[in-house]
Amino acid sequence: MTSPTPLHFHVPEPASRPGGKPDFSGVSIPKAGSVRRPPVDVLPEEIRDLAYSIIRVLNHEGRAIGPWVPDLSQDELVAGLRHMMTLRTFDARMQMAQRQGKTSFYMQHTGEEAVSCAFRIALGPDDMNFPTYRQAGLLIAHDYPLVDMMCQIYSNEHDPLKGRQLPVMYSSKKHGFFSISGNLATQFVQAVGWAMASAIKRNHRIAAAWIGDGSTAESDFHAALVFASTYKAPVVLNVVNNQWAISTFQGIARGGSGTFAARGLGFGIPALRVDGNDYLATYAVAKWAIERARLNLGPTLIEYVTYRAGAHSTSDDPSAYRPKHESEEWPLGDPVIRLKQHLIAAGAWSEERHKQTEAEILATVIAAQKEAEAFGTLHSGGKPSARDIFEDVYAELPPHLRRQRQQIGV
C-alpha cells in the first residue's frame, strides 16, 4: 500500500515562545494528597501509573495532606526552610559577584531549591551523591561551609579544588558529594557503579544519581538504567525536570515518552513523579526510594517536576527563547513560599520571623563572602599556584610534567 501523502518531519515545539502567553495547560496537576503511597516492596508493574502522575503533599492553603505526608517535625521543617533560603541568598550573592567580575561564571538554583535540600535530609551521612551543577542544596543542607563553596567559586588561594575547576563544580567526599564533571550525564552511570560496589562489599551505603531533563537524552543515562535494573543496584536515580535545558524545552529530550519517570518503566525500574516545589512531597518520595535501596529492593527513578526560574547560567538570557513572565505562571509555585505558607498555616512560623530569618541569613552569607574574598577572587588577591596545574594529574609527578613545570619556573 502506498501512503496518500509523503512523510513529514516532526519537531516538537514548546507551548509558547517570547512574545506569546505562557501556557502550562499541558502540565496536568493532580490534587495534593490524591496519589496513593504503595509499600516500598511493591512490584514495579503495580505502580506504572505513578510514573504519569504527580505526588503532592501541600495543598493551596499550605496544608499537608494525604498518604505521603512525611514524619518531619516542625523544627526539621524550619531547618529545611532555612536551607532553601540560604541557598537562594547564596545564589543571589554569587550571581552578583560574577556580575562584579569576581568570578567567571555562576549557576543558580532559583525555583529548584526544595529538590536538593530535601533530598539531603532524607539521605544518610555515608551515602554518596553524584550531583549535577544544580544541587548545591546537597552541600548547604549538610552544613558544608559556605566559605569553602565561595572559595571554589572565586578560584582563590583557599579553593579546595586549587583553581582547577569551573565555579560551582564542587567536590567533597566527606559530605557525600562526588566531584562534578561538567560533562553532562557521565556521572549518572557512575552512581550506579558506586552502588554496585556497595552491594559487592555487602555494605549499607547507597548512591544517588542526579541528572537534568535535557541530559537524560545522553547514552549514559540509558546505560545507567540498564545496569541499575540488571544488578538491582542500591541507587536512587534522580531526574530534575526543570522544563528547560538552556534554550531547549523538555519535550526535545522527552520525545514521545509522556514523562521522564516513564523512562524507568521499560527497564522494570519503579518510577515516581513528584512535585519538586513541594518540600514535603520531595522529602517523602526521596525517603521512600532511599528505603527501597537500603532494603536491597533495587533502584527507583524519581522525576522532580519543577521549573528553572532563572537563567541557565550567567552566560544565558532566557528572554530570547521563552516568554518573559513564564516563571510567574508556573503552576507549582515557589518552593520557599510554599513551605513558608505551610509553616505559617501550622502556626510554626510568621511573616515576621521569616523577615528576621531572611536578614539573619543574608548577614551570614555576607560574612562568609567577606571571609572568602579575603582569600582572593578570580582576578585579584590570593591565587592558587601555577604549580597546582601539574599536581594531581597522576599520583606522582612523572618526569615529563616535572620538566614542563620547570619550564614555567614554579
Place this chain on the structure above:
Amino acid sequence: MPSYRRICVGSASRSEFDAMPRMTMIEAIRSALDVSMARNDDVVVYGEDVGFFGGVFRCTQGLQQKYGVSRCFDAPISECGIVGTAIGMAAYGLRPCVELQFADYMYPAYDQIVSEAARLRYRSAGDFTCPLVIRMPTGGGIFGGQTHSQSPEALFTHVAGLKTVVPSNPYDAKGLLIAAIEDPDPVIFLEPKRLYNGPFDGHHDRPVTAWAKHELSEVPEGHYTTPLGKAVTRRAGEAVTILAYGTMVHVALAAVEETGVDAEVIDLRTLLPLDLETIAASVAKTGRCIVLHEATLTSGFGAELTALVQEHCFYHLEAPVMRVTGWDTPYPHAQEWDYFPGPSRLGQALRDIVETR
C-alpha cells in the same frame, strides 16, 4: 600591525569584493551556513540549542526562521545521537552540518565519528558515503575550565578518513566551511571560540579588539570556497618558520612583532589534508621551525608536524624543531594564562631557536 598576505580563492566576483561587509567569525560561519542552505536543499543544520535560539554562540541564529524546522532544529542533548543521525542522513544523501556545543563534549560522539563516519566509504567500497560536517568550538582563553577549553584536533587527525579544519579568521572560516559542506567526505570543523568575536593574540591583559579592524573580517556576502588542504603564509620571513593554526596564528604574529625575529608565519588552515608543500618550502628557506598549538604536547598534532619537517627538511635544518604548546595537564580554570602558550612563551622559543647554531 603585522602584515597579512591574503589569498582570495573561489568564485566571488570582483564587484562583490569591492563592497565587502565586515563580519565577525560568528557572522562569517552563519553566512557560510546560510549560503550553503540557500544553494542546496540537502543541507540541514542541527545541534543542541541550534534551532530556535540559534546556538549558544549564535552561529545558527535566524536559520530556523529562514529555512524552517525541517532544515534547522534543536537536538536532544546526545552528541552520539547528533552525529549518529547525521551519518544516517548523509548516507541517505543529505548534507548535514551539525554543531557540538563544545569540542569538550564530543566524546560521546567519538565512536560514531571514528568507527562509523570515518570508515563508511572504505568499508562499503564507496557504496555508502558520509558527506558530513561536524562543527565544534575549541580552545581556551575564556576561563572555561577543563570542560570548555579543549583542543582535541589530534584525536581527529589520527583517524583515517576524516578531514580536519581550523580557521583563524572570518574570511577563511566562511570559505573553509562552505568547502567542508561541499566536500564528499566527513569534515571536522574546529572553531577557536576565543576568535569568535575578535582576533586574539594571547595578550589577555590588553583591551579586546574587534574583527572590524582586521582586514580578514572583509567577507563576501555570497558563495566562495577556500580549498581544504591549502595553507597560507601570513607573514614572510627568513629566520624561522612558525607553523600555527587557529588562535595561535595571532599569537605567532604578535610574538614575531615583539621579538623582532624575522619569522615566517604559516597558517595551516587544514590539518588534514595538510599542505606539506608550503611547509617544506618555508623550512627549506629558513632552516628553523617552531610548531605552535594550544593542545597538550604529548602526541599532539605538533608531533606529526615535527616528524614531517625532519623527514622532508632534514638537510636544511639548523636547529631541532621546537614545540610550544599547552602543558600535558587538563586545562585549568584559574591558571588559564599559565597554561595558554602565549606570546611570551613563543617569544622565548623564537629567541632560543635563532641563537641555536
